Amino acid sequence: MARSATRKRPAAPATGNDVNPKAPCPCGSGRRYKHCHGSGYAPPVARPFEGLPGEPHWVALRELVPAATAPLRTADGRDVTLASVLPGGAPALVRANGEILLGVQLQGGSDDVSRDLGTALAAALEAPAGAPVDPGPLGGAGSAGPRLQELVDLGAPLEVTVHEDFGFWLEGVEAGAAAQAGLEQANAAILPTELLPGLGAAYWVRPGAERAHLRWVRPEPEERLLDALARLRASGEILLGEGTRYAGAFRAHGLLVPVWDLPAETPAADWTDAATAFQARLEQALETTDPLTADERRARAGLLSRQVTLR
Template identity: 40%
Template sequence: AADRAVRRPAGARTATPARPRTVIDFVERPFEGMAVERELVAMREILPLATLAARTTAEHGGCDVVLTTILPSMAGALCRADGVLLVAAQTVTNSGDASLDIAARIQAGLGLRPGEAFQVPGQPDPGPRLQDVLDPEGFGRLELHEQPTFWMTEEEASEPDNRQSLESARERLVPMKEVPGVEGAFWCRMNREFVRWVRPEPRDAVLDGLARLRASGDFSFDGSRFVGAFRALGLTIPVWELQRGAEAEELAGPMADFAPKLEAAIASDGPLTAEEKRARAGIVSRQVTLR
């Protein structure tokens, strides 16, 4: 009959309504206003192994934390056996706001016990961002690493099996170094040598500055060749191909001499000439967005 009761099979459960997917607004320049914006962009986008010591605000416990590029199994946070909290800038799951993502991992990590890891289940709910969670006076210096030794205590890293794993990881990584004395400049060796220079200025100003130098012909240092630029979290990262075999230390002087020219070109607010506009269009056409 039409009015007959419909019975559920024994043991059947009532379905739980699916949780609505949280919408996180996209933030083009998520680390804007932070003194370590360049470092965070580099860690999130171009560096394979790097760490940055930080401290949470008093409101969030006043705890020491080490921001890292990646962690084992792409974990979001890891509490080492000695209690040191590591928090990853790079994970598999991310929202449209990298600052919110990392802040959420820090908050989750603060509840970990030694030896525990936090796997990111999905994008976070709206909440505090890095600008709210981290003490602006609590940052250390960016450190680049050849091996992920920071994942372990010194005792663990000295174990034979771990030493072998660390050496294997080193062999698989693209070698990268900071250019001494040139903030935001990172040398790397792939099939050739390159330098990537994370610029802190607004992106349009950087593109204008690059265009001015390209049109003038004064666009090189130490025999380098400009090959393009990355768009990365609201900043521009120009890239130069270097002379074959060039080392990071050899760039210190030439890049230090070139830096004032680049900074002056970026700071100039005059309109671009027709030739400079053509140069800018060429640079923009070769930009690559890092995601």
């Protein structure tokens, strides 16, 4: 039976002796070894992008943003183009001119997205120009590729460019009719998305004619952020202006993503000032260390009731 992804087991002591699968696990959990540390079970990595420059943007490109790219540099100085998604959900590709593209929204994989992407990147770095990239079964048995944190230059900032369509798929490529048709089909499914400047991973999206949303991937520890949001909600300062609504938050790859409903007719650029003002209020609330008041505790409980885990 699969174990809960949120249940933690004690670490098993180092031992050079074989353990009887039916014997109690040396970690002291009280379970048989074959159902504990002998099962091969590994808990999901809560924050797979932790330690990477621009961690909130990695989360956004993985879960929120349809079409975006960012220059990436490996630890040994090779240039790579990070993309939200590649054709067919491919993990990576190498163009005829040698350009390497890595797709964050790769299909399949394991409970450690960083290792899946690192495995794909390592395969792309070894693949000849113009050849398909085959990283093997990501997350499959025997998969032990490197994590992104082992391959990426951790001192280079991540600068994201959001695109209106997937035209970057075919840049510098002589595409045939089938590729063009695939591109048009993919473009038809894109939701208008923009990155608000100077505000970290704050992404505006309009999913329909009636409403738009601001989805803001925050870097702060969850408990501290929830306390700050509760203070702002209790004081009536959590909104972004007239016609807005705090819709709740979801958790993705270990980070919290607050979401606001916005009027659809207001362009994305017009929300930059309101979001900047909110950022200032939030920073002030984050600095407050006083215990929550009764109203703030009730506000926090309300926030938690509207929070879900995406990944």
